[in-house]
Amino acid sequence: MLSEFYADLHIHIGRTWKGKPVKITGSKSLTLENILHTATMKKGLDIVGVIDCHSPEVLEEMAVLIKGNKLVELAGGGLCYQDTTLIPGVEIEVNDENCLGPLHVLAFFKSWQVMREFSTWMQHNVTNINLSTQRIACDAVTLQNTVHELGGLFIPAHVFTPFKSAYGKGVKKSLAEVFDMNQIDAIELGLSSDTGMVKGISELANYTFVTNSDAHSLGKMAREYQKIRMQEPTFDEFQKALKEEDGREIIANYGLNPLLGKYHETACSDCGYRTTEVPCPNCGGKHLVKGVAVRIKELTDTDETLRDRPPYIHQIPLDFIPGIGKKTMEKLLISFGTEMAILHEVSKEDLEKVVPLKIAELIDKGRNGRLSLSVGGGGTYGKIKSE
Template identity: 80%
Template sequence: MFTDYYADLHIHIGRTWKGKPVKITGSKTLTLENILDAATSKKGLDIVGVIDCHSPEVLDEMAFLIEENKLVELAGGGLRYQKTTLIPGVEIEVNDSNCLGPLHVLAFFRSWQAMREFSKWMQNYVTNINLSTQRIACDAITLQHKVHALSGLFIPAHVFTPFKSAYGKGVKKSLAEVFDMDQIDAIELGLSSDTDMVKGISELDKYTFVTNSDAHSLGKMAREYQKIRLQEATFDELQKALHEIDGRKIIANYGLNPLLGKYHETACADCGHRTTETPCSNCGGKHLVKGVAVRIEELKDTNETSRIRPPYIHQVPLDFIPGVGPKTIQKLLSNFGTEMAVLHVITESELKEVVPTKIAALIDQGRNGKLALSGGGGGTYGKVKAE
């Protein structure tokens, strides 16, 4: 019997339980237990991939939570915290001799023990095992083989963003320049792209697409996520879904309209002005950040696609919507439980009973992709246009 689960597989840890930094740019409140508590009690996420679990102090916290029975190891892989399954993971920077520039990848493991074993191996190849997204001193294929030797999952991260991604920085034309294509379990699209944009890149046809938040704060969790059909929320079932085995699969991707992504359009690197010409008419700058939309067009090699993909549903996160601040979000959660309930279950009429009619209408338009938007670029997010 199948059930549909909501999953966000790219969430950073800002600080350890002892207050030491992991993701330097992450919020100080973004600790492992805070992430798990927010996922289960506020966001309504059934599965979370926390991608800084390699850090020794995070592993220590996981061990403590297991000992205290706050985390329960699942027979099918993963660890249960109340209503949410934790999939322990790591984000790594690769820049071997085959790369044109640094790129990020994600790896996930089915148990605390496997994550610890990988961390011990990784410690020999990085400068500081305690911090997030460390550059590894081995080639990508060696890394892939190690991940799979531990029965892990390997996913290139936010593959089109201009900086530190496979297509944005690492390769000229093909992922095969860097990776063993048979050792990729899925592709993470990133905030500035969606399924329709990339369907002309033939080498991606064989892979499932995932859409994740890359959250650096608790509030940004689930700004992108997917609905996955599984028999239970475990690592083994997730692995089957990524390879569409025995009816397990992703049935919908939910994400920002690419216009809201901060690298969607080409822009001046100095001032962020949306332009394709140099010097910049706004500041005179002579360097551009190539937009994801432009880069994807360069990579397309076909008008055909052999894969039928799940729908990619554009949603505007609650905190992007004008007039929806922390107090309004808390009011919604107090009345309806979780953000997933607000986005997927609660009717507009029910929203109007709790928030002003205009706000209720904006939330309904946002969750159905009907708000007017202005495009992002050059490192600045797009915006919802005010009426």
């Protein structure tokens, strides 16, 4: 019997359990156990992909949690923490001779043991194995081969963002310039694009799309995620869902309206002013950051509908909504359990019993994509109008 599960597969670790940095720009509270606790107790996520599990101190912490039965290894892959499955992952930077610039990719593995084996291989090819998103000293195809030899999954990350992404920085026109197309397991869209925007890029038609938070703090977890139909929340079932096998599939992507993305529109790289003119009419700057919307138009090569996709639902995370501070969030969680419950199950009428009418209305509009927005660009997120 198949069920539905919520998954966010791109969450960073800021610090190890011993306080050492992993993702330097990540929050100090973003430890592995805090991520797992937040996922199961506050966010309501059934699966999390933590993409800094290669770090030796993170692997050490995982081993301790396994020994103490806080993490339970699943027969189908992944590790169970209370109500949430952890899929160990890693984010890696590629910049080989085929790349125009550095780009990021994600890899996921079935078990702690395989993650450790990959980490052992990786430490001979990076400068600092302890830190997140290290540049690999091999070409992309060698990396793909290594990931798949270990039974892993390979996914280009946030592929349209202007910096450190495949289409934004790494290739001129096609992913085939850098990757073996047969060894890509899915495509991560990123925070400034959605299914509708990219439907005319024909080379993506064969791949499942995933949408993830790229969280650098606990609060940003599940700002983008997906609902997956599977038998159980395991690595093997997730792999089947990416391949759309035996009824397993992603049935909905949830994410910010691309208009809120901080690189949606072209803007001056010096002052962030939204413009396509050089020099910038605001500051005289001579360099622009090309907007994701512009880049996608450059890559679009067909007007045909190449395949049916699950709905991409524009949803505003609760902590983005004006008026929802720490106390209001705590009140909502005490009343309704998790953010997934609030976003997907709780009626507007029940919300009104707990928070002021205006906030209840904003939550309801936010989870249905009906809030008024200002557009983002130049490194600044768009904003939600309080109305």
